[in-house]
Amino acid sequence: MHMSAASKEVQRVMTFCNACRYCEGYCAVFPAMELRRTFSSQDLSYLANLCHNCRDCYYACQYTPPHEFELNIPKTMAELRLETYREFCWPKGFRGLFKRNVLTLVLAILVCFAVIFGTMLMFQGKEVVFSNHTGSAAFYKIIPYQVLVTVPVTIALLVLLVVAKEFATFWRRTGGSLPSFLNLRAHGIAVTDVLFLKYLEGGGQGCTYPDGQFSMVRRWLHHLVFYGFALCFGATVLAAFYEHFLHLTSPFPVFSLPVILGTIGGIAILPGTTGLLYLKTKLDRAPATGKSTAMDIGFLILLFMVSLTGLLLLIFRETPAMGTLLAVHLGFVAVFFLTAPYGKFVHAIFRYAALVKNADEQILSKL
Ligand code: SF4
Ligand code: SF4
Incomplete structure (x- = not known):
């Protein structure tokens, strides 16, 4: 072979x-x-x-x-x-995106901004886009409710399909079996490993990253990014629940649960991504491959921008800048999810699959 x-x-x-x-x-x-x-x-x-x-x-x-x-x-x-x-990427024709990851990100950002802004200006007119909108349903005066629901849901389902396919390919091509995949105990161990970032703890002193000194900094920064992202994701799901089941209309008050979770998550992501970017500048290059540096940095900057624009939208949502900030934020969010299966985010999918396989193997080896 x-x-x-x-x-x-x-x-x-x-x-x-x-x-x-x-x-x-x-x-x-x-x-x-x-x-x-x-x-x-x-x-x-x-x-x-x-x-x-x-x-x-x-x-x-x-x-x-x-x-x-x-x-x-x-x-x-x-x-x-x-x-x-x-x-293991799917569809296969998209493999090249990993090699030209930064170019892909830049082009995707430009296209998304152009599409969102262009559509907003074409259908709503600049008087509406650059005006002050406050109170209930303010966002929907800029982007109609149907569009704001249909487009993100379509993107989310598409990304979910691709990610599931990539996970399945990884599982099959690394020799994983169906019984191993169905081993709930193995999933439990893997989830715990992820939630506590067990392996970034090393032997209790952290990793030798970015240089030969043991440090917990990488672990804490990863925690900020991971839990920050989880809180933002949770805030979005909760907001959808409020809209569709409680019939409350966004933008929600500052002290509502979706806004509080999103704000804490967004604030956590900023130092998390900045710190990880800083560690990259201090990296001992000898044990590193230069081939993934651009992809890693592109991903961190993109996540930083998603978070920053989300927070700016929250701060300036009652000003005429709301329309512009909404377009910019949604543009970064769209790029983040559309490019997720073809960049650094894949690490999260394959790493989880590897942890499940490892837990399954270790369980079986002790029988
Ligand atoms: S194999 Fe990888 S994770 Fe394990 S000690 Fe070496 S660098 Fe760290
Ligand atoms: S060969 Fe080197 S890296 Fe491998 S187990 Fe021995 S000391 Fe560790």
């Missing part, structure tokens, strides 16, 4: 590690590796997505360059991980 250069390198590295096993307490990769004697391409794709790039093994290993064995696990795993993002 054909193996890419990145797969062969991970295979070489894992064969060394399986004999050495010095790093077995660092993360889930090593216990998973120890369940195998040989490594198929399926195993390697799975292990690459189980690695969360903490770099502990790089700084601990006596065989990293300049040693002649030249083991560099974080870099090798990251390169294979990127390959899996492209390979």
Whole structure:
């Protein structure tokens, strides 16, 4: 079976590690590796997505360059991980978006802004778009209710379909079975790992990221981004519930639950994404692959802009700037979701699948 250069390198590295096993307490990769004697391409794709790039093994290993064995696990795993993002992407014709991720983001932003703004001006006229609208249903005076519901729901269903298909491809192509997928205990363990970011804790001192010093900063910043995003998502779902079941019309008061959750979430995302971007500027490049840097940075900036424009819309929603800010915010939100299956967001999908598979394997190995 054909193996890419990145797969062969991970295979070489894992064969060394399986004999050495010095790093077995660092993360889930090593216990998973120890369940195998040989490594198929399926195993390697799975292990690459189980690695969360903490770099502990790089700084601990006596065989990293300049040693002649030249083991560099974080870099090798990251390169294979990127390959899996492209390979398991759906539809296949969109693979190239991973390589031109930043260009894709910029074009998507321009197109979304042009479409939203153009449609608003064409159908509502600039007097309406640039006027002051207050009180109940103010947003719907700029963008009609039917449009504001139909378009996001269509995008959400489309993204959900693509993400489900990518998850299923990852599962199948890494050797996952239906019984493993249906193992609820494994899902429970994986969800707990995600909620507590267990592996970013390392051995209690955090990861050796961005350099050789142990630090919990990356973990806390990830928590801010993760829970910030979850709160914003929850706020949107709650707002839809208020509208459709309680018949309350947005914009909601500042002290209503959707606004409070969205505000806390948005505020959490700002330092979370800024901090992660700052850590990237301090990164020790030796254990990194330069191939994903642009994609990582593009994703963080996009998330930052979604959050910032959402907060600005909240602050200025009773001014004539509301129409413009609504268009800009919705533009960033649309780009975020439309590009999610073809960028850094895929990490969340494949990482979760890898954690479930790992939990299932560990449960079975103890029977
Ligand atoms: S990374 Fe190096 S020290 Fe760690 S298990 Fe592999 S070979 Fe051993
Ligand atoms: S970089 Fe971290 S997560 Fe990846 S294999 Fe090494 S110790 Fe494990």
